[in-house]
Amino acid sequence: MPKAKISRSHIIQASLKTLSTCQSLEHFSMRKVATTLDIDASTIYWYFANKQALLQAMADEITAEIAFPNTKLNWQEQLRQVFNNIFDVYTAHPHSAELMIETVPTSKVRLSLVNYIIEILVKAGFSESQAFSAMSTIDFFLAGLIIDLSKEKQLQSGLANKQDSYAHTQFQQVKKVSTDEKLEHIQNSLNNQNIHSPKRQFESGLKLILNGLMADLSPE
Amino acid sequence: MPKAKISRSHIIQASLKTLSTCQSLEHFSMRKVATTLDIDASTIYWYFANKQALLQAMADEITAEIAFPNTKLNWQEQLRQVFNNIFDVYTAHPHSAELMIETVPTSKVRLSLVNYIIEILVKAGFSESQAFSAMSTIDFFLAGLIIDLSKEKQLQSGLANKQDSYAHTQFQQVKKVSTDEKLEHIQNSLNNQNIHSPKRQFESGLKLILNGLMADLSPE
DNA sequence: ACCTGAACACCGTTCAAGT
DNA sequence: ACCTGAACACCGTTCAAGT
Numbered sequence: 001m002p003k004a005k006i007s008r009s010h011i012i013q014a015s016l017k018t019l020s021t022c023q024s025l026e027h028f029s030m031r032k033v034a035t036t037l038d039i040d041a042s043t044i045y046w047y048f049a050n051k052q053a054l055l056q057a058m059a060d061e062i063t064a065e066i067a068f069p070n071t072k073l074n075w076q077e078q079l080r081q082v083f084n085n086i087f088d089v090y091t092a093h094p095h096s097a098e099l100m101i102e103t104v105p106t107s108k109v110r111l112s113l114v115n116y117i118i119e120i121l122v123k124a125g126f127s128e129s130q131a132f133s134a135m136s137t138i139d140f141f142l143a144g145l146i147i148d149l150s151k152e153k154q155l156q157s158g159l160a161n162k163q164d165s166y167a168h169t170q171f172q173q174v175k176k177v178s179t180d181e182k183l184e185h186i187q188n189s190l191n192n193q194n195i196h197s198p199k200r201q202f203e204s205g206l207k208l209i210l211n212g213l214m215a216d217l218s219p220e
Numbered sequence: 221m222p223k224a225k226i227s228r229s230h231i232i233q234a235s236l237k238t239l240s241t242c243q244s245l246e247h248f249s250m251r252k253v254a255t256t257l258d259i260d261a262s263t264i265y266w267y268f269a270n271k272q273a274l275l276q277a278m279a280d281e282i283t284a285e286i287a288f289p290n291t292k293l294n295w296q297e298q299l300r301q302v303f304n305n306i307f308d309v310y311t312a313h314p315h316s317a318e319l320m321i322e323t324v325p326t327s328k329v330r331l332s333l334v335n336y337i338i339e340i341l342v343k344a345g346f347s348e349s350q351a352f353s354a355m356s357t358i359d360f361f362l363a364g365l366i367i368d369l370s371k372e373k374q375l376q377s378g379l380a381n382k383q384d385s386y387a388h389t390q391f392q393q394v395k396k397v398s399t400d401e402k403l404e405h406i407q408n409s410l411n412n413q414n415i416h417s418p419k420r421q422f423e424s425g426l427k428l429i430l431n432g433l434m435a436d437l438s439p440e
Numbered sequence: 441a442c443c444t445g446a447a448c449a450c451c452g453t454t455c456a457a458g459t
Numbered sequence: 460a461c462c463t464g465a466a467c468a469c470c471g472t473t474c475a476a477g478t
Binding site: 101104106107108111112114115118119122128129130131132133134136137139140141142143144145147148151155170173174177178181183184185186188189196201204205207208209210211212213214215216 | 321324325326327328331332334335338339342348349350351352353354356357359360361362363364365367368371375390393394397398401403404405406408409416421424425427428429430431432433434435436
């Protein structure tokens, strides 16, 4: 079979595919991408200056999937929708939240998204710096939640594999410490009765922040 | 001079010292710790099962510095104070936020802190799951903020060093894209007139979340 | 009980050399 | 213009061997 031509976008696609098979962003490597493309690792350096540049391109590719809601909706609903879209896109692409955090937004796609979110808030009546701060708050919260989720998933899959003793010991330790030290609330959270689904957890956090924003606005 | 005895706590201290000289958590390595202790890297493995275990011990050491405020204060003030304490401790130890995110809390120190924060919220009248969600929200927000801050600092120091062309190009790109694409709010944030100090940025984000929490509580 | 040295299987990145 | 192979300076981790 004829060998597929190599190009920037080719490498980006292969990188995303490679990342999705990795256990974490840490395990993602140039050499693995090269293997999936059946080329030498050094070839990638003809298209990308370094690993960081490739990671940025991957982040851009993912960010491009995020849709902007209708600007005619009220600002709370617009915010709710963008961040829901972001949540869905991050959830669809394994380790994308890590990717966003590891990577500085300097591209058109990413800066446009940031600008758009600030705009919603400024139009709603917030100051430029309030808007910036609110945007960061939600962004950090979202990224943190997604990262934590993927870590939990990693542990869960570790618990399923009977071989993975690491996940087991970690879990056992939490159980032991929380009973030994009578950490009531940790014990409660272990009986996962009251643990919400990721999406609900996200929605309740976002609601909290939106509530806070509205309280900030109302005095005026 | 007589060679200092090696011990777990010895290694932890040397590790923290080593980390503080690293550009990021990624650059931290077992071999570098060994060099600061003037021992062979393999020696560390007699005291710690693996790198992850060492990182956890480092995270615990830092967490131990976080003071619990007086439980007689009202819940908003208690929350404000713990998270301020956390902010200060994270700020004092370079890359500690990354450390906390990379590491699963299974130790007594860290679980106790989590339990304490949830307790404040439960005593304030929130449900166990609301409390958990609020705690996560603040925690994520804080870690995200600190990580972003240290990344910015890295870039700043890069800009100071005339040699570091990477930081320069990144910065130039943001400037170019935001003017080319007329991203008004990004341009505004570049004229750092309206950018708050880290501490104030943190306080305003925390206030937002606390406001949201209070709005959640008031209907009852 | 504690520590080392060599080894293994990995990294990112460079660069002369090939087509 | 594009791609490779070898090399360099790094990793985490293991394990036989030393004291």
